Amino acid sequence: MLKAEQIAKAFGAKQVLRDVSLEIPDGAVFGLVGVNGAGKSTLLRIISGVMRSDQGTVMLDEQDTYRNASVRKTLAFVPDESYFPSGSSIASVRDLYESLYAFDRPMFDQYCRQFELDQNQTFAGFSKGMKRRAAILLAVCIHPRLLLLDEAYDGLEPLARLQIRKIIADMAGDGMTAVISSHSLLELEEFCDSFGILESGRILSSGDLLEKKEEVNKYQAAFETVPSPEMFQDLDIMRYKSEGRVVQMVIRGEREKVRASLEKKHPILLDVLPVTFEELFIYEMESRGTSL
Amino acid sequence: MIRSYFRYLLRSRRTLILFFLAVYLILSLTWMTYDGVSVPGYGFYTSAKMAAALSMGLTFVLPVLVFSPFQKRSGCDQYFSLPISRKEIRIASLLAVFSVIFGYFLITVTAAWLLFGIGYVPLTLLLGIHAFMAFSVLSMCAINSYLFLLGNSWIDGIVILAAYTLLPFAASIGEGLLISNLMAGKHALALETHAQILSPVYTLMANYAALISRNGWLYMKFSLPLFLLSILYTVIGWFGLIHEFDERRSERAEMISDHPLAYPLIIHLYSLLCLLVICSSCISSHDPSFLILLVLLLVCFVLGQFLYRRRLEISWKQAGIFLAETILCLGFCQIMWSSRCFGMADRVRLDEGDTLVYEYSRLADEKDLGRGIIGQETDHGAYVSFQLEIPTDRLNEYQEVLQILEACRKTAVDQWYERRTHELSGYFQISSKTGDRTFNQYHFNPDLSLSEEELKRISGYCDVVVDDFNHDLEPSEMPLAEFLKLRSTW
Numbered sequence: 001m002l003k004a005e006q007i008a009k010a011f012g013a014k015q016v017l018r019d020v021s022l023e024i025p026d027g028a029v030f031g032l033v034g035v036n037g038a039g040k041s042t043l044l045r046i047i048s049g050v051m052r053s054d055q056g057t058v059m060l061d062e063q064d065t066y067r068n069a070s071v072r073k074t075l076a077f078v079p080d081e082s083y084f085p086s087g088s089s090i091a092s093v094r095d096l097y098e099s100l101y102a103f104d105r106p107m108f109d110q111y112c113r114q115f116e117l118d119q120n121q122t123f124a125g126f127s128k129g130m131k132r133r134a135a136i137l138l139a140v141c142i143h144p145r146l147l148l149l150d151e152a153y154d155g156l157e158p159l160a161r162l163q164i165r166k167i168i169a170d171m172a173g174d175g176m177t178a179v180i181s182s183h184s185l186l187e188l189e190e191f192c193d194s195f196g197i198l199e200s201g202r203i204l205s206s207g208d209l210l211e212k213k214e215e216v217n218k219y220q221a222a223f224e225t226v227p228s229p230e231m232f233q234d235l236d237i238m239r240y241k242s243e244g245r246v247v248q249m250v251i252r253g254e255r256e257k258v259r260a261s262l263e264k265k266h267p268i269l270l271d272v273l274p275v276t277f278e279e280l281f282i283y284e285m286e287s288r289g290t291s292l
Numbered sequence: 293m294i295r296s297y298f299r300y301l302l303r304s305r306r307t308l309i310l311f312f313l314a315v316y317l318i319l320s321l322t323w324m325t326y327d328g329v330s331v332p333g334y335g336f337y338t339s340a341k342m343a344a345a346l347s348m349g350l351t352f353v354l355p356v357l358v359f360s361p362f363q364k365r366s367g368c369d370q371y372f373s374l375p376i377s378r379k380e381i382r383i384a385s386l387l388a389v390f391s392v393i394f395g396y397f398l399i400t401v402t403a404a405w406l407l408f409g410i411g412y413v414p415l416t417l418l419l420g421i422h423a424f425m426a427f428s429v430l431s432m433c434a435i436n437s438y439l440f441l442l443g444n445s446w447i448d449g450i451v452i453l454a455a456y457t458l459l460p461f462a463a464s465i466g467e468g469l470l471i472s473n474l475m476a477g478k479h480a481l482a483l484e485t486h487a488q489i490l491s492p493v494y495t496l497m498a499n500y501a502a503l504i505s506r507n508g509w510l511y512m513k514f515s516l517p518l519f520l521l522s523i524l525y526t527v528i529g530w531f532g533l534i535h536e537f538d539e540r541r542s543e544r545a546e547m548i549s550d551h552p553l554a555y556p557l558i559i560h561l562y563s564l565l566c567l568l569v570i571c572s573s574c575i576s577s578h579d580p581s582f583l584i585l586l587v588l589l590l591v592c593f594v595l596g597q598f599l600y601r602r603r604l605e606i607s608w609k610q611a612g613i614f615l616a617e618t619i620l621c622l623g624f625c626q627i628m629w630s631s632r633c634f635g636m637a638d639r640v641r642l643d644e645g646d647t648l649v650y651e652y653s654r655l656a657d658e659k660d661l662g663r664g665i666i667g668q669e670t671d672h673g674a675y676v677s678f679q680l681e682i683p684t685d686r687l688n689e690y691q692e693v694l695q696i697l698e699a700c701r702k703t704a705v706d707q708w709y710e711r712r713t714h715e716l717s718g719y720f721q722i723s724s725k726t727g728d729r730t731f732n733q734y735h736f737n738p739d740l741s742l743s744e745e746e747l748k749r750i751s752g753y754c755d756v757v758v759d760d761f762n763h764d765l766e767p768s769e770m771p772l773a774e775f776l777k778l779r780s781t782w
Contacts, residue, residue, distance in 0.1 A: 011543055042543075050372040051542050069293075072375040079369035083361060088304040095303060099296035100375055 001025055001061065002047065002146055002177055008055035009042055009201075016042045017053070018201040024179065024194065026145070029172045031188040031209070032181040033281055034198035040181040041080060043198065044148050047179065048077035060146055073101055076139035080151040082131050084123035090134050091119045101142035108141040111167075115160065128155040136164055140171060147171070147178040153187060165191055189277035197284055205284050209277065216275050216283060217255050221267040222246045231265060238287040250275065250283045293376045297384035301358060302392070308357070309392055316346050320400045335408030336401075337504060340421060343400045344500055347393050347425065348493055351432035352453065354389040359437055359537075360446040368542035378538045386433055386533075393429045398422060417503075424503055428496040431522060435492050435529030441536040448549040451599065455558045460494065463487035466565040473572035474625060475633040476708035477701075477722070477734030489518065492525040548601055555600035563593055563614065567621040575625040578711075590614060629709070637705055642694070643684045644732055645724035650697050653677040654718035654741050658760055658779070661772075662743035664718065675718070675759040676742075676772070678750060684724075693753050696746045697722075704738035747772055 007020040017039045024030045034040050045051040047058050049065040049072050057064055063071040084093060090112070097103045112119055115133045123131060132155040139147060147168065153161050168178055169191045182188050188195070189209070196206035205212070216238065221227075223245050232240070232249065235258060239250040245268075251258050255272060262270055275283065302309065320342050361367030371381060405418050439456045443449030464487035472478045488494045495518045502514040549555050566589050574582035593614055598604045632638055642648050657663040658674040665673050680697070682690045704720055724732040747756050751772045758775035761768050770778070 045369065045542070048369075048373040050369050069375050069377040069380075072373060075373070075375075077369065077373040079366060079373075081366040081369075083364060083366035083370040085304050085361065087307050092300065092304040096296065096300040096374075099299070100293065 002058070002179070003060075003062075004043075004047065004056065004058045006056035007043065007046060007053045007058065009039075009046060009051070009053050016201050017046070020056070020198075020201070020203055022196060022203065022206065024177055026177055027172055027175045028177050028194050029168065029192045030177070030179045031185075031192035031195040031277070032179055032198065033183075033185060033188065033195065033277075034181075034204075035285070038198040039201045040198055041150050044077065044079075044150050044179065044181060047146075048072070048075060048148050050077065073142075074145040075148070076142055076144035076146070077148040078135050078139045078150065078152075080154060082135040084131065086124060087122060089120055089122045090117060090138075093134075093138060094119065097138055097142060104141045104143060108137060111137045111141065114163070129157060129160065132156055133160055133164075140167055143171075143176075145176060147176060147180075149178065149180045149182075152180045152182045153184050154182075161187065185278040185281055186276065192277075195277070197281060199285065213275060213277070213280060214255060216250060216252050216280055217258070218273040218275055218279075219249045219251055219258065219262060220246070220269075220271040220273070221249075221262060221265075222269040223265070223267055227265075232262075235261060238283045250279075252287075293380045294384045294387070297374075297376055297381060298388050301385065301388040305357070312350065312353075312392070313396060316343075316350075316396045317400060319346060320404070333409060333412030336404045336413050339404035339408075340401050340504055341501075343397050343404075344425060344428075344497065347397045347429055348432060348497065350393045350396070351389075351429055352436050352457070354392060355385075355433055355437040356440055356446065356450060356453070358385040358389055359440055360449070362441070362537070362540065362542075363444060363446050363449055363545055365542075365545045368545050372542055378540070379534075382533065382537045386430075386437065389433050389437075390426075390430055393433070394426055397425050397429070401425075421500075421503060424500060427526075428500060428522075431496065431526035431529065432492060434533050435525055438529045438532035438536055441533065441540070442551050442554045443549045444544045444547045444551075444554075445549070448554065452549065452554050452558060455562070457491070457493065459558075459561060460488050460491035462562070462565060463490065466569050469569045470572045470625075470628075471633070473569070473576040474628045476637045476705040477736050479733070479735050489521060492522065492529070495519075495522045495525065550600075555596070559593065559596040559600060560613075560617070562596070563589065564617055564621065566592070567617055568625065571618070571621040571625040572628070575622070575629045586618065632705070632709060637709075638702075640701070640722075640734070641732070642687060642698075645726040645729075646684060647725040648682040648684055648687070649721075649723045649725055649730075650680040650682075651678075651719070651721040651723075652680075652742065654720075656741055658762065660744065661747060661758065662741055662745070664739075664741035671762060673762065674775070675761070676747060676756065677718075677759070678747075678754050678756040680750065680754040681725075682753075690753060693750050696742065696749065700738070700740065700742060701734070701736070703740050704736035707738050707740070708736065744776075748776075 002022070002024040004020060004022040007017050008015070009017040020039075020043060022030075032040050032043065042051065046053045047060075047065060049058075049069075052066050058066065060071050060075060065071055065075060094103070094105075094108065098105065109119075111117075115137065117130060117134055117137070123134075126134070136149070139149075149168075152164075156164065165187065168176075168180075172178055172191075180188060180192065192209055194207060195209050195212070197204040226245050227242065227247055229237075229240055229242075235249075236252040237249055238252055239248075241248045259270070259272060320339050361371060372378070374381075401418070401421065405413060409418065436453060439453045440449040443452045467487045499514050499518050499522070570582060570585045570589060573579060573585075593610075594604070594606050597606060597610060628634065654664050654676050655666075655673045656676050657665050658672055661674065661676050680693065682694075687694065700720060701722060718737070720736045720738055722732075722734040723730050742750070750756055756772040757769050758772055759769045760775065
């Protein structure tokens, strides 16, 4: 289990993370989302042990990831920009990984063939997408207990995204925990089971994605007379839009209870629609007054 | 873990290592063949010297290469997330750099010994050279890695490394100029400065040269104080590196290099050095160009701040600090001038070295050799000169001339601090000598001449020569007594 408690981090006068706490169970695929500068990469760097937090601890299986280098044997971090020294090849990095981790060479060779990566070619001749593939494959072939992916799909073409998503989903099925940050919320939605929204260094909202999506719904209602917003004061409205006698609302709350409450206002028509992860993110941000 | 990372470093940079090896061998072998075949043992000496120079050069290049990933955000992400501690990365990196550089040296110098040194260079000396170079390489790698890591980007790291490496030599030049501007009789070029001992390269290579000199090609002594200084620098470099690397905050990568020992200190050290030289020149000569130099230095200060902060601006605080530094330096130089360099200008030791040497040369009136004349009046002038060498263990026997010459020196010092013009042609020089080494040199061009009576007394201890070039005498140079006798016939 990954447990982060009261993480705080400042870069000079700028407070990047404030009191961030997370608990991610084994086998979960956790989507970390937020606007640019929200602190996603910093949080991932702290979890991976690259960066020391000013306050709080990150424990993977009750071991500190910063202080205890050996716990990082079960942790793989793929940053948003991979670094490979000039002149090095996949083979030279693979050799390093083989000597540091329980590296699955047959699996790696197979993936390299699948993703058309020449292990002896130097990285200088690789495109951004190829470097990205290589970095992800190197990471998954150590069979990590925790995989951290920053800007997971950056530079990858759709087919490669699909294949990598499948690899991660399979490994999560085997008990691997993945924390994935991405701006592609539609893709995260397809295989994340939990999520966290970071905003200005704080966790704005987090939890089980399905539960959260059930908790927030879009309601469209039409009334005989033009309704006023005051009519819905008893509801937790995240977004309100009216056009004549038709009202569109995003409301937080148990679907049946909200529906029953709206029915009491005698609408001519009432539709309930589920929200996507992307919409959920946007409504959460809007409801906190953050402009996107 | 250390072995894994060590092996990775060497393997991933195999091409570069082979390239440097080729360069190293080509350069060393080229020098090895220079007179190496015809003069026994010389080939070994030149190659050992060249190999040491190249090794020292590589101790600057390779630490930059292995530690530069940690000054990039992506490099920190890549390596600090590996299951290897920072301590292990540091040790493996240093070991890799050391192995490459010392490996090159070992191969080259051993080859040179086998080709040109057997029979001329003892095996024990060869082993000694290897042991000392192993220490030197390790020391320089630790120091240079530490200095490089003070920067937060590889460019800043290189600038900081270069600035600290050059600082002792810049300080040495500054020391020479400051003393020559404020101390009577001292000339920058003839000064023995001491600031270079702040350089680890100097302390190591001075002793390395001394070690090599044992084969008879150079005559230098191994200096224990310099060796102790080398150890001190190594300890500072080692612990500095531990602190800078093991405790490094990875968020520093690619930020401005605001470490207290990085730009903030370097800019002020160089500014102070330049200010001291400019202010001493101003105090010494009352030269109005002082202001132009000061403005130029201010521009350099702003450029330094630009390099540091990536912004071309100067705040009131920085301008205030610069002004305060200028006032401080002006005040310090004025105190040095007023106190005659804290009394050092008047405090001269005559008994240092084996020999005390006085040299005098003056264009004088041929009718009165005690009256100096200026260059334009040469139609009735004659050059009077002498070089008096006094063994320092027999100073008592020379008391008579010492009184005359020391009085002359005192007058020369007084005149210098009174800023009296020095139009007379000639000079008055004092120095100490031990073997071929000349030190404690004082050079004056005073507005005074020794009287004929004094010259006569001096001629009792050494040859005082008069060169009367206006008369067609053959030869034109003659001893003082002969000249005086001849003159009495005119």
